[in-house]
Amino acid sequence: MDRKSFLKKISAAFIIGVPLLSLWNCSSSSEDDPTPDDMDPDGSTASCVDNGTSSSIGSNHGHTLTVSKDDVTTGTAKTYHITGSSSHAHSVTVTADHFTTLKDGSSVTVESTSSGHTHSVTISCA
Known part of the structure; x- marks a missing residue:
């Protein structure tokens, strides 16, 4: 050669x-390593139990949802009214299983009740 x-x-x-x-x-990778979805902007792991939640409502026009860290910790199914500043009402039900998912640091998506239309509501750890 x-x-x-x-x-x-x-x-x-x-x-x-x-x-x-x-x-x-x-x-x-390790399954225990946080994924980017579980990370806060400062690099720490998001925790619904420690920090509460944030919510995103699809096709939103004034609706709001607040799920407290106490609700997450309690973990009992609960129905929330998300009317906010909108002229009509919707509600969403977060089940005990959803709260377990939130306690584990993952987000959940639920569908609102109908008022001529529905909204997809995503609840994430803050």
Whole structure:
């Protein structure tokens, strides 16, 4: 093998091998590591029990929802009225299973009652 062939083979191995090594290193993770969805902007893990919740209401026009950290801790099913500044009423029911999911740091999505239309409501840890 001459020098030129040797350098080509080494270069090819380097070009292929380094990205594969990077992929292998990135693919290992622990289920206990927080995911980006579980992280606050400051890098800490979001906690519904410690910080309460925030809510996002799809196709919103004045509705609001507040789920307190006490409600999450209690974990008993509860119906919330989300009328807010809207001219019509909706409500959402958060079940005991939903509260368990929130206690675990994950978000839940529920559908509101109908008032000619419904809203998809996502509750996340603050």
